[in-house]
Structure formats: C-alpha cells, structure tokens
Amino acid sequence: MTATSLRETSAADSGRETFASLNPATGDVVGTYPVTSAEEVDAALDRATAAATWWAGLGFDGRKDVMKRWKGVITRRMNQLAEVVHAETGKPHGDALLEIGLAIDHIAWASGHAKKVLGKQKVSSGMLMVNQSASVSYQPLGVVGVIGPWNYPVFTPMGSIAYALAAGNAVVFKPSEYTPGVGKWLVDSFAEVAGDHPVLQLITGFGPTGGALAGSPKVDKVAFTGSTATGKKVMAAAAENLTPVVIEAGGKDAMIVDADADLPAAVDAALWGAMGNAGQTCTGMERVYVHEKVYDEFVSQIVEAAREIRPGNDADAHYGPATMPSQLAVISDHVDDAIARGGRAVVGSADCVGERYVQPTILVDVPEDSRAITDETFGPTLVVNKVASMDEAVARTNATRYGLGASVFAKKSGSVIAQQIRSGMVSVNAVIAFAGIPALPFGGVGDSGFGRIHGPDGLKEFTYAHAVTNQRFKSALPLTSFKRTEKHEKTFTQMLTMLHGGKALDD
Numbered sequence: 179m180t181a182t183s184l185r186e187t188s189a190a191d192s193g194r195e196t197f198a199s200l201n202p203a204t205g206d207v208v209g210t211y212p213v214t215s216a217e218e219v220d221a222a223l224d225r226a227t228a229a230a231t232w233w234a235g236l237g238f239d240g241r242k243d244v245m246k247r248w249k250g251v252i253t254r255r256m257n258q259l260a261e262v263v264h265a266e267t268g269k270p271h272g273d274a275l276l277e278i279g280l281a282i283d284h285i286a287w288a289s290g291h292a293k294k295v296l297g298k299q300k301v302s303s304g305m306l307m308v309n310q311s312a313s314v315s316y317q318p319l320g321v322v323g324v325i326g327p328w329n330y331p332v333f334t335p336m337g338s339i340a341y342a343l344a345a346g347n348a349v350v351f352k353p354s355e356y357t358p359g360v361g362k363w364l365v366d367s368f369a370e371v372a373g374d375h376p377v378l379q380l381i382t383g384f385g386p387t388g389g390a391l392a393g394s395p396k397v398d399k400v401a402f403t404g405s406t407a408t409g410k411k412v413m414a415a416a417a418e419n420l421t422p423v424v425i426e427a428g429g430k431d432a433m434i435v436d437a438d439a440d441l442p443a444a445v446d447a448a449l450w451g452a453m454g455n456a457g458q459t460c461t462g463m464e465r466v467y468v469h470e471k472v473y474d475e476f477v478s479q480i481v482e483a484a485r486e487i488r489p490g491n492d493a494d495a496h497y498g499p500a501t502m503p504s505q506l507a508v509i510s511d512h513v514d515d516a517i518a519r520g521g522r523a524v525v526g527s528a529d530c531v532g533e534r535y536v537q538p539t540i541l542v543d544v545p546e547d548s549r550a551i552t553d554e555t556f557g558p559t560l561v562v563n564k565v566a567s568m569d570e571a572v573a574r575t576n577a578t579r580y581g582l583g584a585s586v587f588a589k590k591s592g593s594v595i596a597q598q599i600r601s602g603m604v605s606v607n608a609v610i611a612f613a614g615i616p617a618l619p620f621g622g623v624g625d626s627g628f629g630r631i632h633g634p635d636g637l638k639e640f641t642y643a644h645a646v647t648n649q650r651f652k653s654a655l656p657l658t659s660f661k662r663t664e665k666h667e668k669t670f671t672q673m674l675t676m677l678h679g680g681k682a683l684d685d
Contacts, residue, residue: 197383199358202268202499203491203534211358214381216390222350223396225376226321230348233377234318238293241344245289247371249282252364256282259363263331266357268491268498269455277333280614284336287616288344288637295634296345296641305677309653316641318346319398323391325412326361327403328354328501329458333613337620337631338401338424339364339378342640347398348377352391354404356501358382388412395419399640402426403460405554406625424629424639426621428554429582432465432575433609434595436568436588437472443607444587445479448560451585451609453487453538456497457558458505460626461583461603461610464555466562467571473564477524477542480562484525489535489558497558499534506531509557516541516550516561530559546574554580568595576600582622585609602626 195213200206214222233241252259256278263274296316303310322342326335331353342349353361365380372378381387385408392400393415399422402412406427416423433451435444451463468476487496500506510531517528526539539559544550550561565571572595575584581601585608586592592606602622605611612618619630630636655666
C-alpha cells in the first residue's frame with residue numbers, strides 16, 4: 179500500500195470486500211471496513227423503516243431524552259472521538275475538538291427546539307372560512323439517508339443527522355470512504371443510548387454504496403454534502419423514485435474588505451478562513467476583494483502573518499495534510515493557472531504542493547477568469563485582489579456559479595454590503611460565524627446546492643407539513659355543496675368585494 183494511495187480494497191477470508199482507511203499524514207492503515215453491498219443497503223433500510231415507527235412514537239420529549247444522553251456520551255468522550263478524526267483526516271487535535279463541540283451544540287438545539295418548531299400550531303382560518311378551526315404540524319418523513327463528507331466528518335453530517343432524528347426519522351448514514359471510522363464511532367455511541375432499535379445505522383463503501391442508498395425507493399429523503407458533480411449524481415439517482423434531496427455542495431466564498439475595516443481582524447479572519455483545515459472548508463475563504471485605499475496595507479499584513487503558518491502532523495502545526503490526495507493536483511493546477519495568467523505569488527510559489535502537504539499560498543493580481551477565481555480550490559491558498567469600490571467588490575463576489583457563504587469586514591456599511599451578496603449565508607466582521615449558531619439555516623444557492631440544514635428550516639427539511647381543519651359550526655354559505663344557490667354566490671361575491679376589492683382608481 180503506497181503512502182499516496184486513496185484507498186485499497188481487498189477480499190477478506192470470507193470473500194467480503196473491504197477497504198482500508200488511511201492516515202493521510204503517514205499512509206498508515208487506521209482501520210478496515212466492509213464495502214456495503216446494494217442488498218445490505220436494502221436490508222438496512224428495511225430495519226430503519228421498522229425503527230422509525232418506534233422512534234416517532236417516542237414523541238418529542240422521548241426523543242429529546244435519548245438525544246440528551248447521546249450528546250452526553252459524545253461530550254464525555256470527545257477527546258477519544260477527536261483522535262479518530264485526527265487519524266483519518268490529519269487535522270490537528272484542536273480543530274477536531276472544535277467541530278465536535280459545535281456538533282454537540284447542534285444536537286442540543288435540534289432536540290430541544292423540535293417540539294416548538296414542528297409541533298401542532300393553530301393558524302387563522304380567515305373570514306371566508308371562519309367556521310373552521312385550522313392547524314398545522316410537521317410529521318417525520320420516515321427514513322432519511324445521509325451521505326457525509328470527509329472534511330468535517332462530525333460537524334457537517336450532524337447537521338442532517340441530528341435534525342432528522344429530532345424530527346422523528348430513522349437515519350441510514352454513509353460517511354465518506356475517507357472517514358468511516360468517525361461514522362462508526364458516531365453510530366456506535368448512539369446505539370449505547372437507543373438500545374436494540376436501529377434508529378441510526380452505518381453503511382460504508384464508495385460511490386456505488388451511496389448510489390444504492392440514494393436510488394432506493396425505501397428512503398424518504400437524502401441529505402448529501404460533497405462536490406457539486408457528485409451532488410448531481412445523487413440527485414439523478416434519487417429522481418428515479420421522486421425522492422427529495424437536500425444538497426450542500428461546493429463553494430467559492432469571498433471576503434470583502436472595505437476602506438474602514440479593522441485590518442488586523444480582517445487579516446486574521448481571512449488567513450484562518452483560507453488556511454484552517456488545510457483550506458478544506460466548503461465555506462472557507464478562497465477570494466478576498468480589498469478596497470484600493472487599504473489594499474497595500476492589507477497585503478503587507480497578511481503576507482507577514484502567513485509566513486508564520488506551518489502545516490504538519492506535529493502538535494504545533496497549524497493545519498494538516500490534504501485528506502484526499504487527488505485534490506493536490508487541483509490545487510497545483512489552480513496556482514499554476516493563476517501565475518500563468520499574470521498573477522503573482524506573494525506567499526508560496528508554484529511549487530507549494532508537496533506529496534502530502536500544501537504550503538500556505540497567497541496570490542495577487544489574479545485575473546477574474548482564472549480557475550483560482552472561478553473554481554473551488556479546496557486548499558490552503560488565497561487570492562487577494564484590489565477593487566475601486568464596494569460595488570465592484572459585490573459584483574465580483576457575485577460573479578460565480580456558487581453561492582454558499584461570504585464575509586464582509588467594514589465598520590460603517592457591513593450589513594448593507596452583506597445584503598447585496600448572493601449567497602446562503604454571510605458573516606459581518608467575522609468568518610464562518612453562521613455555522614456555529616444552531617438557530618440559523620445553513621445552505622447555498624446555485625451550484626452550492628439547495629435546501630437547508632440547521633435551525634427551524636433544518637428541522638422542517640426532514641418533515642412534511644400536515645394541515646388539518648375542523649368544522650366548528652355549519653357555515654351560512656354552503657360554498658362546497660350542490661345546495662349552493664345564486665343567493666349564496668351573490669353573498670360570497672359581496673364578501674370578497676368588501677374584503678379585497680379596495681378603492682377603485684377612478685373614485
């Protein structure tokens with residue numbers, strides 16, 4: 179097994195196909211996992227269907243109690259889970275703890291707010307239907323398939339898992355083939371508090387396993403996080419059965435820095451947003467548009483700060499290796515293309531990509547049609563370009579097929595600028611802050627996907643609206659009856675005119 183191999187499959191003594199999870203920093207085998215077959219996916223979905231009935235029957239309070247115990251288990255063993263995350267992704271232990279902590283907070287929010295958000299609520303019947311009482315509640319779909327990513331293998335899938343569970347669904351979870359151990363840890367810890375009920379199950383493998391999940395008529399919704407290209411494949415598989423999907427795909431997030439911005443804070447945020455987790459963050463910063471009045475100073479400060487950033491596998495490293503080796507070629511291509519088109523590397527160089535690690539790289543004067551601007555890089559690189567105005571900055575920010583997150587640094591007009599950005603989320607004078615607030619929806623537009631996780635929208639994403647009317651007394655106007663008369667219709671018309679006719683223009 180070579181140090182740079184993605185994953186290798188082998189036939190076990192029983193003939194079962196397996197694959198190895200590798201440590202991207204060392205190439206060592208972290209664990210071996212089965213490739214779940216289509217037949218096994220089908221069986222898991224059958225078990226989930228039965229478990230969903232029990233789980234939904236617990237009600238909001240019963241599910242909240244189970245999920246409270248689950249988050250307690252995760253919290254008490256978060257260092258253990260962080261070691262699994264570190265081993266499979268290469269990210270520093272502290273970064274692993276950060277994403278685990280945020281995931282725990284989301285479990286608490288989802289289970290604690292599900293009853294208020296999804297429970298039965300009375301709504302107004304209106305004047306025309308005053309004889310009816312009306313209510314709406316949000317019912318679980320049944321079985322949700324979650325296909326998770328490798329870059330944040332705890333936090334990101336938990337945005338779907340926790341909210342789907344809190345809403346009353348059973349979940350079949352396929353983690354990335356790069357992080358199956360993290361997925362197994364999460365599923366095993368839930369089993370400790372759920373007993374013998376397979377409410378949260380694990381399937382492992384590659385694309386065909388995910389395809390079997392997404393394409394099954396036994397799954398009621400699929401939540402996918404990953405690349406736009408793979409998201410389209412998931413949608414195509416789900417479409418065969420009209421299975422709804424929520425897609426959180428790629429991004430090409432930008433930061434806008436106005437002339438009155440707190441430059442040290444903006445520099446710190448841009449650097450962390452671009453380089454943290456080795457740049458492997460869908461909402462990470464890949465572009466910065468800085469007002470020409472402060473551009474030179476911003477570049478000077480970020481160059482100085484970036485020279486202190488170092489990748490590695492030791493405890494003092496700021497970020498780890500590229501988790502997915504194939505991404506190294508993409509990063510190298512984007513840097514080469516930017517330089518070939520006239521861009522300059524003020525930190526790093528065309529040789530920034532190594533066998534496992536990518537050195538911090540900051541590019542300036544990069545043309546807007548270069549791949550470093552138009553395509554998702556997913557590495558510790560950052561383009562910093564000058565703009566003459568905030569209107570130009572917004573126009574460049576929005577000139578992308580993606581629309582996931584963004585950041586604005588400005589003292590006076592931050593909120594105004596934020597409202598003009600076409601993206602699902604924006605942080606003002608911070609970076610990626612929206613991800614840490616459980617009450618806010620998380621998701622994008624365009625090639626960044628659709629649907630929402632987190633917040634009330636995230637809970638409703640895994641339900642269907644159930645509307646009920648109840649006649650309180652007989653109506654004087656039998657509108658939905660063959661007993662309706664011309665007099666009834668005249669009265670109906672008069673009521674409509676009174677309610678909605680307004681004042682004529684020539685009055």
